[in-house]
Amino acid sequence: MKDISYHKPITLEEALTLKRELGPGAHYISGGTDVMVLRRQRKLDPTALISLLHVGGLAGLRWEGEVLRLGAATTLCDILADRGLHERLPALTDAVRVMGSTQMRNVATMGGNVMSAAPSGDTLCPLLCLGASCRLVGEEGERLVPLDEFFVGPRQNAARPEEILTELVVPLPGPRSSGAFIKLTRRAALDLALLNMAVQLWLSPDGARLEKARVAAGVVAPTPLRLCGAEEALTGQPATTATLERAAQAIGGECSPRDSHRCSAWYREEMLRVLLVRAASTALARLGLDFALSGPEI
Amino acid sequence: MKRTIEFELNGQLVSAEVGGGQTLLELLRQRFELTGVKEGCGAGECGACTVIVDGRALTACIYPAMEAEGRSVTTIEGLATAEGALHPLQSAFVEHGAVQCGFCTPGNVLSAKALLDQNPDPSEDEIRTALEGNLCRCTGYQQIIEAVKAAAGRKP
C-alpha cells in the first residue's frame, strides 16, 4: 500500500486549512476504527489522513442547562465511564455498551460513529430519538444540522467534505422521560446489529399517558429511521402493554429491510415489532412503571 | 510520508521513522521486532494484536502508528522482568491452563492487564467484557477467565 501523509492539527482552522490544501484525497480520521478498516478493505483510498484527536475542545461532555454538548472526539469508553449519562440518557449508554469490543470502544469516538452514517450505527437511533443535532464547522462557518436531516444514504451524510463535526447537541429529555436501546445480534460482542432500535418516551405529569414518543430503528432502510407510525400510535395513549403492541403493529411502510447474508428481510421485519415492545417496556420500567426490563442486547 | 516520532515503549523512550499509513502493529512487529504482538485479522476483529496505549487496551492493527507519538505503549514483551519473572497475570495464565496454541494469549493477557490496572477486583462479567474482543479458538475462554480471577487477587 502506498504511503500517505498523516497530520495532527491542533485547531479547527488548521484542520480545515490542511483539508483545503491536501484536496479531496485527504480524509479526516479520529479513532480510526472505521477509516483504518475501510482502508484495509480498499474501500477507502485516502492520500492523506487528518487526525481530529488533537484538535482542542473536541472531547468531553458538557452539561449546559437543558442540553448536553457531547464532543465529537469523546470516546465510547468515556461515554460509559460517565455515570450521570446512564441515568439521564440510558438509551445512548445501552447502545454504546454493546458496540464492538472493549478495545474498539477505547478508541472509537461518538463523532466517528455519527459521521460514518452506517445503517447499523448503534448510537444513531438513540441520538435520533433524543432529537440531537450535529454542529458542523467548515469553510463557510458553523451550522447546526438536526440529525433527522443528517443521514442521507448508506454511509452518506449531509456534511460537506471539508466540514468537521465538532459536537452533538442533545436536548435533555427531562425527568418524566426515559429511553432504551436494543440491538439484535448473533453473538454477545464484536457484532454488527442485524437490527437495532431505540425508544424515548415522555410521560404525562400524572404518569398515566405517553405525552410524547420517539422511536428509531437501524438496518431497516438505507439510513437509520424514525418510525413515525409507531410514534403516533404511542402518543397520547395510556402506558399499557396494549398500547405498545398497537404501536408495534403501526410500524409501517417507511421500513424496507433487505435480505442479506447476515439476516433475512422477513426476520428483520418481524423483529422490529418485538424490539419495539421490549425497548418501550424497558423505558417504561425505567420510569418506575410495572414493565419488564430487557437486556441491552438480546 | 515518513516522519520520526518518539514514544514510550515498554518503559523506554524510543524513536522511530513512521509512515502515515502505517499501523501500530506494523511498527511494533517490523521496526521493533516485538513479534508477541500478533496479527490475527488485521481489522480489529480478533484482538490478537491488543496492546495497551496510555492505559487502554486497543487493537494495534487498526491504530495509526502516528498516534503513538508521545504516548506510552505496552506490549506483551514489556510485562515480564528482564530476569524472566512473570507478571502475575502471566503466571496465572500458565498455572490455570489458559494457554493452548497461544496465538491469542498476548492479547488476552494485555486486555486483562488493562482491566486489572483500572479495576483490581472485577466481577466475572467485567472480566468477560474486558476480554470480549479477544477471540480464542482453543480454550472456550473458561480457563482464561479463571486465570484473570486468580490474578486479580495477587499484587503485581
Add this chain to the structure above:
Amino acid sequence: MSELNYVGRRLPKVDARDKVTGRAVYINDLKRPGMLHGKILYSAHPHAIVKSIDVSRARALPGVRAVLTGQDIPEMPIGFLQDNRPLKKDRVRTCRDEIAAVAAVDQETAAEALELIRVEYEPLPAVFTPEEALAEGAPLIHEYDAKGKPITSNKLKLPWKLICGDVEEGRGRSRHVAQGTYRTTWINHCCLGTSGVIAEFDLDRNLTMYSITQIPYLAQNDYLAALKAMGLGRSRVRVVCQTIGGGFGSKLDTHCYEFIAILLAQATGKPVKIQFNREEEFLAQATRQPVVMEVSQGCDHNGRLAFRDVHMLLDNGGYTSWGATTPSVMMVPISSLYRVPNVRYVADCVYTNNLYAQAMRGYGNPQATFGIESNLDQLALEAGIDPVEFRLINANQGGDVTPQRFVVKTCGLPECIEKVRDGLGWPEHRKAREEGRNRDGHKVRGQGVASLIHVGGGARVYRSDGHGMIMKLDDFGQLKVFTGAVEIGQGNETVLRQVAAEAVGLCIEDVQVVSHDTDICPWDVGTHASRAAFISGNAAIQCAAELRRKIFELAAAQLEVGPDDLDLRQGMVVVARGAEAEGQRLAVTEKGESIPLSKVLRRGHFSPQGRMIIAETFYDPPNEMLDKEFKGNLSCSWAFGASGVEVEVDLQTGQVRILKYLAAHDVGRALNPMLLEGQIYGGSMMGVGMALSEEVKLERGRPVNGNFLDYKLLTAKDRVPITPIIVETDDPAGPYGAKGVGEPGCVPSAPAIANAIFDAVGVRISELPITPERVLRALREKKEDYCRIARPAC
C-alpha cells in the same frame, strides 16, 4: 500400580511461559535471511476456462523476483485423489483456485504485482450443491482422473458403504421408526494463527520447509514427490515445524500454497515465505465437509434399537483432500454408537464448484452424530420412552464387539449419561416441564442429551499408525525424548513429559521433549485422531522399559547387584530387592541404598570402552485397518462421552441461550486433568459454535462472510457455562489407562442443543447452524400445523 509422581497431576504446559511472554515463534513471526514474499492470485470465477494469462506487467514491476502460472510448472498432482495441482492451468473449478503466484521483496510489492496480472476467463456453468452436481446434464467438474481416464460423473469413486446385519430385517421388526434429513455446513477451523510456510533450498538443492503441518512425515513424502516432479529427485526434505497457532485438522493435508512456495523458492533461489492473511485463510483454507444425511432408526417395543440406516451426500468441493476419507470415521458412530445390530451406511462424496473440504476436529464424527442423535430423540419420542432412559437402554458396554467389529474393552458411556442426567437435574426438569414451569413469559427452557463414541486409541486410517521415539540420557541424568508428534497447543509435549518422567523414573525437571524436526525426530504418522497422547504415551512407556533395562544393566555392574534388583525413582537408582533373599550375600550394596543416576551414567561413560544410554522404540498400536467391507478394530481403545444441555428459547425472536452445558467424557484416565479440561472446554465451545453460529456462507462458491466480524466465532461474552465431567475407566490399552480426548468435546454438542430446543418448544431443527431465524420459522410452521390440524378456524 504403585503411586504415581506425575501422571494425573495438573501441571502447566511446558510451552506456556514462552507463549505468555510473546517469545514463542510462530510461522507468522519467522524470517530467513534474504527471504522473499510470495503471494497468490485466486480465480475470479467458480468455474471457467482460463483463456489467457498476461503476467508481463507483473514481471516488470521492480522488486518482483518471479511470477509463475500453471503453464510454468511441471505436472505435479497433489491431494488424496491427485486431482489438484498447485497452480491451475487451463481451467478453474472454484473461487479459491490458484491462478498465478508472485515472489517479491516484500508483501506490498507482491500484492501490487498480483493486481497487474490480467486473466481472461470463459465462464462455465457451475454447480453449488451435491444435488445439482448429480443432476442430469450437470457440468462435469473433473473430466479425467489422475490416471487420465475419463470421468463420467461428479460423484467421486470412493465406495463408502458399510453393511452390518440386515437393515430390512431390523426395519421389519421395529415397532417404532423415526426418520429425518439433517444438514451441516461449511465450517472454518479459524486457527487464530493464519497459515504460512517458508520454503528454502540449500546449495545442494535440498529443501527445508519451515512449516506448521500436523503431519511432518507425510508432508515430507508429499514434498519429495513434488521435488521429483520438478526434476529434483535426489533432493532431501527437512520439515521444521514452528509453534503452531491452532490445528484442528486444518494441517492434515499438504496444501497448494506450500507447493507454490517450493516452486517460487526454486525459481528465485531464495527462501520464499507465503503467509496468509485472514481473508485468504477464509478463501483458500479448506473447511469441514458439509453433509446432507438421511437417517432412519427403529426400535422394538422395549426400546432396543433394531436398525440404523444412513445415506449421506458430502459436498467435496472442487478438489479432494484427505477429508474425503472422513466417512471412514463417520462410520464409527453410525455403526457403533449404542448397540444396534443392523446398520447400513452409504456415503457419496460429490464434486461441486464450492471451496473444498478437509479434515476438522472429529473427522466427520460431529456431522454424523448430529444426524444420529437428533434422530434418536425423535425415535425415543415415537416410542414414548424418556430420551435419557432410551439412551441407557441402548448404551454400549465394556466387553462389546460392535457390528463393525470394534472391540470395546472399557466403556464409560452409561456412567457419562447418568452423570449428565444428574448434573442437569433431568427428572426435576421433566416435572417442571409437565407442570408448565419451564416457561417464563416468552422464554422456555428445555434440556437435551447426546452421546458420542470416538477413536480413543489411535486410528489406522493410514497403513501405519506408528510412532517412533528416542530417549537419550546425558552425563547429568537429563533425559531428552525425541518424538515425531507435533504440539498444536493441546499439550501433548507436557503430557508426554509427565508420562516419560513417570515411566523412566526421573524428576520431571530432568525430562525435555524434542520435537518438530524431521531431521532429528523419528517418524510419526501425525497429530490427528486424538492420538498424540495415547500413542506417544505408549511409545514412551515402551521406550522407557528399554532405557531402564540399559540403565540397570550398567548400574548392576557398578553396584554388584543383579539388574532385576534395581529400580529408578526420581532420578535415583535404588536397590529395590536385597540380595539377602538369596541367602548368601555377595552384593556390596544394601537394600534401600541408592545412588544418583547421573553418577551411574558418568561412571559408565568415562570408563574404558565406556557407553552411553540411548533407547529407541517404534510403537504401532494393536489396531486394524478397516477391511474391504470397512470392518475391523480401527482403534485399540474407544472413547465415549455424553453432553447434556439446558437451553432457553425465546419464542419471539428464536434466539437460543445455553444455561447449562455438561460434558462427561470417558477418558480412560486423566493424565493431566487441567489440560484435559482444556480440551473439553475448547472442544465443547467449537461444538456449540457449529451448532449455533458458525457457517462459511458461500454465494456462487465464494465466501461472503470471510472475516471475523461476519463469521461468528463465539466470544468470552457469550457465556457458555461448560462443566467438564471426567469419567475414568482405566483402559488396558492406554498409557496409564488413558484414552484419546482431543476431538470428542465437539462431537455431541449440536445434537444435544437441537434436542434441548425440541424439548423446550417442540421444533426439530435439523439444519446447522441453528440460527434464530431457523428456530422462529420452525415455530411459525409448527403453529400453522397446529392450527390446521387442531383448530381449523384459527
